[in-house]
Amino acid sequence: MVDLVLHTGRPKPIESFGLQLAVAVDPFDIHHLGAGYVRIKIRQRQAPFLVAILFVRRRLDLRIEHDQRTWLFAFFLDAIKHDQTVQIADLRCGQPDAGCLVHGLQHVIGKRAQFVRQIIDGLCDFLEPRVGVQKDVAFHALDVGDGMGVCKLGLAAEADPVSLAHKIKGATTMSFDEIIDRRGTHCAKWDKMEALYGVPRDSGIAMWVADMDFRPPQVVQDALQKMLDHGVYGYFGDDSAYLAAIQWWMENRHGWKVEPDWIFTTHGLVNGTAMCVDAYTNPGDGIVLFTPVYHAFAKVINAAGRKVVECEMPNVNGRYEMDIDAWDAQMTGAEKMVILCSPHNPGGRVWTREELQGVADFARRHDLILVSDEIHHDLVMPGHTHIPMAKIEGIEDRLVMMTATTKTFNIAGSHSGNVIIPDPDLRAKFGARMLALGLSPNSFGLFMATAAYSPEGAAWVDDLVQYLDGNRQLFDEAVNAILGLASMNLEATYLAWVDFEGTGMPREEFTRRVEKDACIAVNYGPTFGKGGDSFLRFNIATPRARVEEACNRLSEALKDLQ
Numbered sequence: 001m002v003d004l005v006l007h008t009g010r011p012k013p014i015e016s017f018g019l020q021l022a023v024a025v026d027p028f029d030i031h032h033l034g035a036g037y038v039r040i041k042i043r044q045r046q047a048p049f050l051v052a053i054l055f056v057r058r059r060l061d062l063r064i065e066h067d068q069r070t071w072l073f074a075f076f077l078d079a080i081k082h083d084q085t086v087q088i089a090d091l092r093c094g095q096p097d098a099g100c101l102v103h104g105l106q107h108v109i110g111k112r113a114q115f116v117r118q119i120i121d122g123l124c125d126f127l128e129p130r131v132g133v134q135k136d137v138a139f140h141a142l143d144v145g146d147g148m149g150v151c152k153l154g155l156a157a158e159a160d161p162v163s164l165a166h167k168i169k170g171a172t173t174m175s176f177d178e179i180i181d182r183r184g185t186h187c188a189k190w191d192k193m194e195a196l197y198g199v200p201r202d203s204g205i206a207m208w209v210a211d212m213d214f215r216p217p218q219v220v221q222d223a224l225q226k227m228l229d230h231g232v233y234g235y236f237g238d239d240s241a242y243l244a245a246i247q248w249w250m251e252n253r254h255g256w257k258v259e260p261d262w263i264f265t266t267h268g269l270v271n272g273t274a275m276c277v278d279a280y281t282n283p284g285d286g287i288v289l290f291t292p293v294y295h296a297f298a299k300v301i302n303a304a305g306r307k308v309v310e311c312e313m314p315n316v317n318g319r320y321e322m323d324i325d326a327w328d329a330q331m332t333g334a335e336k337m338v339i340l341c342s343p344h345n346p347g348g349r350v351w352t353r354e355e356l357q358g359v360a361d362f363a364r365r366h367d368l369i370l371v372s373d374e375i376h377h378d379l380v381m382p383g384h385t386h387i388p389m390a391k392i393e394g395i396e397d398r399l400v401m402m403t404a405t406t407k408t409f410n411i412a413g414s415h416s417g418n419v420i421i422p423d424p425d426l427r428a429k430f431g432a433r434m435l436a437l438g439l440s441p442n443s444f445g446l447f448m449a450t451a452a453y454s455p456e457g458a459a460w461v462d463d464l465v466q467y468l469d470g471n472r473q474l475f476d477e478a479v480n481a482i483l484g485l486a487s488m489n490l491e492a493t494y495l496a497w498v499d500f501e502g503t504g505m506p507r508e509e510f511t512r513r514v515e516k517d518a519c520i521a522v523n524y525g526p527t528f529g530k531g532g533d534s535f536l537r538f539n540i541a542t543p544r545a546r547v548e549e550a551c552n553r554l555s556e557a558l559k560d561l562q
Contacts, residue, residue, distance in 0.1 A: 005379045007549060008181070008251055011080075025459075031112075035149060035443035036153065042464060046378070047459065048439070054167075060235075064418055069258055071334070072477055079273065079301045087322060088418045088463075095407075096534075099520065109443055117439065125296065125299055133232070141423045142488070149394075151503045161500070176214055176427050176463075176467040176543060177543050177544060177545065178463065178543065179216075179543050179545070179546070180213060180214075180215065181434065181494035182213065183201060187347065188209050189206045189208065189209035189539075190206045190209060191204045193521035195222075195377070195522070197514070197521040198515060199515055199519050199521040200519060201522065203519055204519045204520065204521060205519065205520045205521070205538045205546060205549065205550050206521050206539075207520055207521060207522050207538045207540070207542070207550060208521045208522050208523045208537070208539060208540065209541060210407070210411055210494075210495060211412045211539075211541075212410040212469055212494065212541035212542070213398065213542065213543060214409050214464070215410070215454070215542065215543040216409055216411050216448075216460075217409065217452065217457050217460035218454060218456070219451045219454055219456040219460075220409060220448050220451045220452050220453065220457070222413060223447045223448055223450070223451035224444070224447070224448065226447075226525075227443075227444070227447055232454050233443065235443070235445075235461060236441070236442075236443035237444055238286075239272070240260075241450050242449060242450045243260040243263055244260070244444045245449065245450045245452075245453035245454065246258065246263055246403075246404065246418060246449070246453060247259075247260060248453060248454075249453035249458075250388075250403070251456075253378065253458065254377065254386065254388050255388075255391070256388045256390055258420055259422075261419055261427075262420050262422055262427065262432065263419075263420050264418065264419040264420070264421070264430060264434060265414070265416060265417070265418060265419075265441040265445075265446070266417045266418070266419055266434075266439065266441075267415045267417070267438075267441070267442075268404065268406060268412070268416065269373060269375050269402050269404050269406075269417040270296045270300060270415045271417065272402050272418075272419045273296070273300050273339065273371065273373065273402070273435060274300045274303075274304065274306070275299060275398055275419065275430065275434065275437075275439075276337070276369070276371045276402075276419070276430070277300060277301060277304045277306060277309065277337070278304065278433055279337045279429050279430045279432075279433040280336065280337055280369045280400075280426070280429065280430075281304075281306055281337050281369075282336075282387075283304070283305035283306065284305065284306065284307065284334075285306050285307065285334065285335070285336040285337070285447070286306070286307045286308075286309040286332070286334045286335035287301050287306050287307065287308060287309060287336065287337045287338070287449070288309045288311055288327075288331075288334065288335050288337065288338035288339070288368065288528060289308060289309065289310055289311065289338075289339055290311050290312075290322075290327075290338075290340065290533070291299075291310045291312050291313065291528065291529030291530045291532070292312075292313070292346060292347070292525065292528035292530065292531045292532035293339075293341050293344070293345070293346075293528055294341050294345045294346070294528070295523075295527040295528050295529075297339050297341075297373075298529060306446055307334070308529075309330070309335055310324075310529050310530045311326075311327040311330060312529075312530040312531045313347075313531060314453065315531065316485055318488055318499075318541070319347075319349070319356075319488070320347040320349050320488075322355050322358055322359070324352075324358045324359075324361075324362055327362065328362065328365070328366075331366050331527045333366075334468055335366060335368060336367075336368060336369065337369045337370075337560075338341065338359070338363050338366075338369070338370055338371070339369060339371045339372075339373065340359055340370065340371070340372045340373065340389065341373050341387070342356070342372055342373070342374050342377070342389060343374075343376045343377065343379075343380065343386060343491065343492035343493055344492075344493075345376060345493055345495055346489055346493075346495050346497040346528055346532075346535070347497050348379055348386070348488060348489070348491050348492055348493050348495065348496075348497060349491055349492070350384045350385070350386055350491040350492045352387075352389070353387055353392070356387060356389055356392045357392055357393075359389075360389070360392045360393075360394060360395040361394070363395065363398060364394065364395070364398070366539055367377065367508075368398070368497035369398050369426070370389070370395060370398055370399050370400070371402065372390075372400070372401050372402065373397065373402045374386070374389070374402060374403050374407070375403065375404050375407045375417070375509065376387060376401065376407055376492055376493045377403065378407075378408040378461055378465075378491040379407065379408065379464075379465060379466065379468065379492055379493055381465065381468075381469050381490060381491055381492060382465070382466070384491045384492060386492065387487060388401065388424065390420075397423050397425075397426075398423070398424050398426070399421075399422065399423065400419060400420075400426060400430070401420040401422075401427075402414065402417060402418065403417070403418050403421070403423070404417035405421065405448065405449040405452045408452070408461060408485075409452040409457065409560045410446075410541075411448050411449075411452070411462075414442070414444055414445035414448050415445060416442070416445025416446065416448070418448055441486055459485065462549050467544075468494050468541060469538070470539070471494070471540045471541070471542075471544055471547050472490050472494075472496070472540060474544065474547055474548060474551065475487065475538070475540050475547055475550075475551060476489070476490075477550035478552075478554070478555065479496070479498055479550075479551065479554065481555075482502035482554060482555055482561060483502070483503075483552075483558075483561040484500065484558075484561050485498055485499070485500060485502065486498070486499040486502060487499075493538060494540050494541035495540075496527055496537070496538040496540050497535055497537055498535060498536050498537075498538060499534055499535050500534050500535070500536065501534035503561060505556070507525075507526075507533060507534065510536075511524065511536065513557040513558060514536060514557065517553075517556070517557035518550070518553035518554050518556070518557040519527050520538075520550055520553060522536045522537060522538050522539075523536065523537035524536065525537070538550070
């Protein structure tokens with residue numbers, strides 16, 4: 001039996017069973033322009049089921065407080081516009097085949113949406129769906145998953161405003177607390193730590209390579225499964241959806257409007273950096289780095305026969321700052337490029353607009369191509385906002401932007417990155433080198449990126465950042481309690497940068513204690529350039545229990561300092 005009833009007024013408190021219908025919706029289905037309608041055909045009976053989609057974008061919408069960075073949608077019946085209870089005849093209320101119709105509806109919506117596990121009273125006070133599907137719940141659960149089960153709702157007469165964003169925290173299809181054993185999976189982070197660091201494979205904790213110990217969002221897994229199910233892995237064609245997904249993400253997550261012809265796809269951003277060095281400089285040219293900074297930059301520059309010009313950033317009370325005047329004095333005229341890491345790795349800085357403008361002016365004064373690596377731009381801690389360098393005035397004619405899904409969604413193995421170039425002359429030079437080297441992307445990376453840059457992916461990232469912030473707080477509190485250690489305050493990234501200078505130990509001694517006594521594999525500070533000698537970098541993008549264990553081990557290894 002099926003009886004879907006809509007209450008747009010404030011009904012008296014009742015109890016009923018309801019399908020969970022709050023979902024994140026594919027933007028390409030509704031053009032992410034606010035209210036719209038989608039007609040869904042229930043396949044078994046081809047019965048029309050008209051659903052309204054409301055983009056929750058203001059406090060007053062559905063009386064729901066909403067984090068504007070989170071793209072969440074509420075599904076509700078078309079009859080929401082009416083002022084009275086409405087029964088939907090298309091669902092054949094009371095007919096014997098109603099169960100089949102509901103099952104078909106679940107299949108169709110299930111393929112379109114990411115279901116939220118809990119819908120609370122205040123959110124559902126405008127909708128009372130009563131569905132008699134108890135007799136084949138097991139059949140539904142098999143196809144739709146636990147997140148689409150039947151739940152008991154108490155609909156309130158007067159609901160308080162609620163936060164929809166809060167209700168989906170932890171409601172993703174996976175738990176960040178799950179311990180996933182990556183050993184023996186050709187995982188560089190775990191399978192190489194014993195050979196490189198002497199940290200035992202069985203008892204050690206890998207906190208060096210900058211990838212996460214979490215599975216990517218289900219929407220990415222589903223995209224890969226669809227490829228596997230099809231079973232033919234030919235050349236990729238028609239990248240329009242892929243480019244549109246990048247455009248959507250940059251505009252809606254970062255306020256940056258990108259044209260599709262600006263976008264190049266490289267084999268990750270280390271390859272993207274190498275391509276920029278190759279396209280815009282010549283052997284012997286100087287390339288400026290603000291150090292300490294991501295170690296792969298220097299490796300690529302040196303390997304290409306260019307010269308690394310290190311401009312050391314002052315550490316002011318545990319926070320890196322720009323020293324443009326000092327760097328101006330360092331320039332000789334042989335420099336042709338500057339590479340900015342924004343947000344900064346390893347220091348975790350989110351640069352201010354004034355700082356970014358200073359870098360842009362520095363590049364213009366010295367006639368430098370500015371390459372802005374913004375791979376960590378989605379992993380920004382609460383209270384901070386990343387500003388794309390592309391939104392800084394006066395730099396477009398010498399700017400190359402680099403972004404990727406790989407860091408955000410933990411899909412580094414896809415080796416896919418985007419080099420985005422607004423200026424047509426710079427774009428032509430880069431494109432010519434891509435063509436000359438015969439470079440083209442792999443289809444797996446494109447499908448994964450297209451799926452990730454979606455509202456489902458955005459909701460997952462919001463949950464991830466909250467979890468990482470919890471790890472950050474736990475790690476910093478524990479590490480900063482150890483006498484002589486100072487963990488730099490992370491404004492972005494999941495890479496904790498810990499200063500051991502206060503211990504008075506030589507670098508070899510504190511490194512030995514971390515590796516041999518605590519059995520933790522970390523990155524060495526000197527590999528990041530000038531200013532990194534007394535530091536070690538710890539990757540905290542791992543289940544919280546593992547972060548806590550690492551903190552306990554560090555405390556024990558350095559207990560004589562307490």
